[in-house]
Amino acid sequence: MTNIVSTRVAILGSGPAGLSAAIYAARAGLAPVVIQGIQPGGQLTTTTDVENYPGFRDVIQGPWLMEEMQAQAEHVGTKMVWDYIVDVDLSRRPFRLQGDSGTVYSCDTLVIATGAQAKWLGLPSEEMMKGKGASACATCDGFFYRGKKVAVIGGGNTAVEEALYLTNHSHDVTLIHRRDTLRAERILQDRLFAHPNVKVIWNHEVAEFVGGGQPEALVGLDLRDTRTGAITRIDVDGAFVAIGHKPATELFQGKIKLDEDGYIEVVTGTTRTNVEGVFACGDVMDKVYRQAVTAAGTGCMAALDVERFLAAQEYEALAAE
Template sequence: MSDAATRHTRLLIIGSGPAGYTAGVYASRAMLEPILVQGIQPGGQLTITTDVENWPGDASVMGPDLMVRMEAHAKEMGTEIISDHVTSLDLSKRPFVAQGDSGTRYTAEAVILATGAQAKWLGLPSEEHFKGFGVSACATCDGFFYRGQEIVVIGGGNTAVEEALFLTNFASKVTLIHRRDSLRAEKIMQDRLFKHPKVEVLWNHTVEEVIGSEAPRGVEGVRARHVETGEITEIPCKGFFVAIGHAPASELVKDQLEMHNGGYVKVEPGTTRTSVPGVFAAGDLTDHVYRQAVTSAGMGCMAALDAEKFLAEQEGEPVTEAGAYAAETPAAE
């Protein structure tokens, strides 16, 4: 096409977390010259994670620093990284067509989806009303606004415990509310939480309402209800952090690819192949079990190798099982 706003590539990578950037590294090394579109949150969820303690080779690394290094690595290998957000994707025919928020149209022979996941919300009208005015889903983004204040966190997994512990750096007190009587978080995280003098845990409660002032708009507390007795407790706080998990960012492909487990893109076991040939999925978008940076990176590698094999087959090149070009063409029988 002569249209200056259309970019064609053999491989388009959508998303820029560990899965997307690792796919970029491997695809570039396979000479696929991929284009990677970063999305709304370049670097993904790790950019809002302070301390990562489970990335192999780094006993402790700041999430944003790790993502800056991954981006630089992908770029160094030859990935073209574009700051844009894909708003629609047509997988009905090849080449696949992605529309960018910038106005650029991307066409591609193969696509790797690495759009990750986003924070879930409680869905309360009062929560929506105070979003950005004391209600947040990102402690590392907003924690410093609450120096010397009381804060409430809701959730029971690793995210909730990590956020609660991080917020103790600023808050005078952190109350963690959980609807059950035990946490799902890793034991080492739980031990840290229970030992912390600034943290109090409120078991068997859910949050019914966020309460606050209107002029200026701001959170003043939450109403929590006991799940068995129904008794209401009001907890004063200036910040309310929602940490109840994440949902896969699969809106782009919801009517085009097979999904399962509430919106995760389904892949063929042991591969990253989706229900549409030439479309591959990696990372938190497809993984409802592990959801770790290291497993996302591993899937990014798999997706690039799967895409390389697919493209080689389409172009009539002999391929090996590992997804690399075969050294020589097998002799005819």
């Protein structure tokens, strides 16, 4: 027999957004079920030093923060489930979610907090240098490179914005782009080209992240000329890959309204989607800020939106009797 789990609130994802939604929903007496997905704890579980989450004067560890958030969610009444959703039916309420385990989750409301992943170049040396000088978030990690040489890889809005942000910390910022023109908006390009601390290397791509020292850390990048194939090396202490993000929304294509980049669209100022009873929070709907604290904030919003939605449904049901 199929195992069916019924709940008033199902939350997909267990990063800062999903767990914050769970904490608020549980405190409202809604007994939420969090389905953790393939990466319990979200992106922060792959982050070591966290220095910008409010409430901690000293550096904390990303995995520890997520463990504490999960413990808090469970303490106030959240049920955590280790499963991965492979199909959803949002055509009617209660919604039905099919788990990889074979369990079916039936829910009156659904909070989608599946997040987004930064796109990486896919180089083995890049993987080796993650957390040792290779990063995909200047806002998160730029502070650690004060007064050091840094490089940004990419040519779109994200890359230019990250390069400009890094000038707050570094006097030597290099933007590396594989073409001879940028895809970023003109106003961003103008700001970039006018900044005295930024230089651009055109028609080059990263061939290898170069490590050195004890303990090993990034010391340089080997660059390949996209026209001639020639390899040159530049010295850098930090390299920020800024070639975009991919929201985890494959499951919802054709079932919920997504924007042109695949992010879930929500009603401005809320977490409501175009499907009544379905809410979205965190990086799956936020392509601008993408910070743990903003994800947590929208998770709070989602829980409050859920609570109000369910209260309105109950009121209407009573009024109809």
